[in-house]
Amino acid sequence: MNLRKKVRKKELLLQGNEAAVEGALRAGCSFFAGYPITPATEISEILSVRLPQLDGTFIQMEDEIASLGAVIGASLAGAKAMTATSGPGFSLMQENLGFAIIAEVPCVIVNAMRGGPSTGLPTMPSQSDVMQARWGTHGDHPIIALCPSTIRECYDLTIKAFNYSEKYRIPVVLLIDEVVAHMREKITIYEDEEVEIFNRVKPTVPPEWYIPFEDTPKGVPAMANFGDGYRYHVTGLTHDIRGFPTSRPDEIDPFIRRLFRKVSQNFSDVQIGESYETDDADITIIAYGCVARSARRAAADGRENGLKVGVLKMNTIWPFMRSQVEKVLRTSKVVIVPEMNMGQISREVKRVNKGDTKIFTINKVDGTIITPQEILNRIKEVC
Amino acid sequence: MSYRYDIRLSGSGGQGLILMGIILAEAIGIYDGKCVAQTQSYGPEARGGSSKAEVVVSNAEIDYPKALKLDLLLAMNQKSCDDYYMDLKPDGILIVDSTFVKQLPTQRAYQIPFTRIAREKLKREMVANIVALGAISKLAPIVSSKAIEAAVLARVPKGTEKLNRDALKAGVMAAKKVKKVSFPSAPAEFEDEDT
Numbered sequence: 001m002n003l004r005k006k007v008r009k010k011e012l013l014l015q016g017n018e019a020a021v022e023g024a025l026r027a028g029c030s031f032f033a034g035y036p037i038t039p040a041t042e043i044s045e046i047l048s049v050r051l052p053q054l055d056g057t058f059i060q061m062e063d064e065i066a067s068l069g070a071v072i073g074a075s076l077a078g079a080k081a082m083t084a085t086s087g088p089g090f091s092l093m094q095e096n097l098g099f100a101i102i103a104e105v106p107c108v109i110v111n112a113m114r115g116g117p118s119t120g121l122p123t124m125p126s127q128s129d130v131m132q133a134r135w136g137t138h139g140d141h142p143i144i145a146l147c148p149s150t151i152r153e154c155y156d157l158t159i160k161a162f163n164y165s166e167k168y169r170i171p172v173v174l175l176i177d178e179v180v181a182h183m184r185e186k187i188t189i190y191e192d193e194e195v196e197i198f199n200r201v202k203p204t205v206p207p208e209w210y211i212p213f214e215d216t217p218k219g220v221p222a223m224a225n226f227g228d229g230y231r232y233h234v235t236g237l238t239h240d241i242r243g244f245p246t247s248r249p250d251e252i253d254p255f256i257r258r259l260f261r262k263v264s265q266n267f268s269d270v271q272i273g274e275s276y277e278t279d280d281a282d283i284t285i286i287a288y289g290c291v292a293r294s295a296r297r298a299a300a301d302g303r304e305n306g307l308k309v310g311v312l313k314m315n316t317i318w319p320f321m322r323s324q325v326e327k328v329l330r331t332s333k334v335v336i337v338p339e340m341n342m343g344q345i346s347r348e349v350k351r352v353n354k355g356d357t358k359i360f361t362i363n364k365v366d367g368t369i370i371t372p373q374e375i376l377n378r379i380k381e382v383c
Numbered sequence: 384m385s386y387r388y389d390i391r392l393s394g395s396g397g398q399g400l401i402l403m404g405i406i407l408a409e410a411i412g413i414y415d416g417k418c419v420a421q422t423q424s425y426g427p428e429a430r431g432g433s434s435k436a437e438v439v440v441s442n443a444e445i446d447y448p449k450a451l452k453l454d455l456l457l458a459m460n461q462k463s464c465d466d467y468y469m470d471l472k473p474d475g476i477l478i479v480d481s482t483f484v485k486q487l488p489t490q491r492a493y494q495i496p497f498t499r500i501a502r503e504k505l506k507r508e509m510v511a512n513i514v515a516l517g518a519i520s521k522l523a524p525i526v527s528s529k530a531i532e533a534a535v536l537a538r539v540p541k542g543t544e545k546l547n548r549d550a551l552k553a554g555v556m557a558a559k560k561v562k563k564v565s566f567p568s569a570p571a572e573f574e575d576e577d578t
Contacts, residue, residue: 013405013408013413124424183422294446372446372447
């Protein structure tokens with residue numbers, strides 16, 4: 001090993017979308033299909049230049065349905081694939097999102113959240129697609145959704161999104177709100193930095209022994225690339241371990257349960273959150289995305305005024321980080337959940353609240369970010 | 384002790400405010416080495432409508448990324464000057480493009496006709512934003528003119544370097560000549576004590 005390796009450091013002023021592109025390329029993304037939409041367009045724009053330079057593929061599709069279709073196809077053929085969109089396009093992707101879940105195709109979908117419903121507020125932020133990411137596609141299913149609040153996290157969580165999708169053979173949604181997607185901050189990227197990159201597990205058996213949807217202790221079957229000689233059937237119908245449609249209850253039940261199990265037995269791996277001064281806090285703010293930044297400011301200002309305020313920042317939105325939320329519900333007297341929607345995560349917090357902890361919400365739906373002062377005012381109002 | 388310096392560049396869509404914000408953030412963050420967060424808000428129109436870019440500067444990690452109380456406000460049209468003047472700190476700096484801003488909310492404003500300078504001296508109205516950046520580097524203590532020049536040249540299209548360098552110089556010159564603004568000598572906290 002060369003110990004005197006030169007550290008190549010890049011200091012850049014990047015937008016959230018640009019950092020997500022850097023993260024995707026670092027994770028090994030080699031295929032992008034998408035349809036441009038504000039506020040996610042920069043991702044397509046930059047990848048249309050960068051991917052061909054790296055021998056990857058960029059396709060602008062006719063719409064978002066086809067975009068995710070192309071991404072699923074590319075992933076089945078072995079590529080790490082991604083698409084990027086915003087609310088209206090994410091609605092169109094729901095059908096294929098379900099397909100990727102049932103066929104267990106790894107892929108990453110960036111949803112830069114703008115105001116809705118429908119075309120809504122193209123250039124203004126919101127956090128109103130949180131539940132859509134969870135339940136937008138029909139059927140009982142698990143999902144992983146991540147939500148960055150800084151430019152550094154856009155980079156890191158995009159890499160994580162690819163890792164989780166490859167590790168658990170599941171589509172991962174990256175929910176970036178418009179503020180973070182378009183915000184620019186300084187980020188330092190070390191080109192030879194050790195970054196954990198996970199690649200899907202490939203079958204080690206010869207093609208004739210390969211069982212494409214076999215249960216394993218991890219719940220994740222090995223995945224062969226199309227074209228590598230492993231012939232198997234991919235369908236959106238509920239299938240048996242060989243990939244063929246089944247209507248036998250004794251095959252359906254273990255299949256659906258395995259889909260859930262592969263995520264639920266790895267909660268500790270996929271649920272990432274950060275606590276700031278929550279240990280002695282009477283008041284804890286649970287926040288995510290750009291609002292988590294306002295929350296940290298509000299907590300710092302509150303501490304200056306003698307209020308013991310802490311922040312639990314959720315980097316993973318789904319699966320809901322129940323154990324970490326329960327911990328702050330046990331230790332705090334009051335929990336505040338500020339969100340730029342009518343209360344999508346606060347309902348989850350209320351759901352897991354077993355004790356008498358008071359939960360208050362701040363719901364802002366006017367297309368602007370919740371300010372630290374608004375959080376502080378709410379704290380003063382309820383305490 | 385960490386500090387915060389909040390800047391808002393405002394005007395109408397098409398005046399190049401977001402590009403200004405990016406260049407300013409790059410100058411302060413990359414070339415001057417401070418922490419920066421740059422955000423923007425604009426309407427769906429390519430031109431017209433109101434547009435603003437904000438840059439928050441600190442020596443520590445920045446939490447809330449949007450501007451709170453403004454240390455520096457640039458208003459490139461009358462509407463933005465009227466809308467945002469109230470967000471300015473008592474000792475905050477107000478710079479207006481006097482080509483468009485005719486009614487001033489205060490006497491303590493730097494009035495420079497950025498657009499007229501761009502149109503008449505440089506023959507290209509679109510560099511008004513770069514002229515304004517030149518003036519900011521002279522009038523505000525937050526960024527060095529060296530850093531601004533490096534950031535401008537790194538961001539503008541190839542072949543326009545001379546035009547943009549001239550625009551920066553014109554901005555610096557205009558700022559040197561502008562009428563000095565004096566601020567009240569008593570700090571804001573002291574004034575508040577009686578009330």
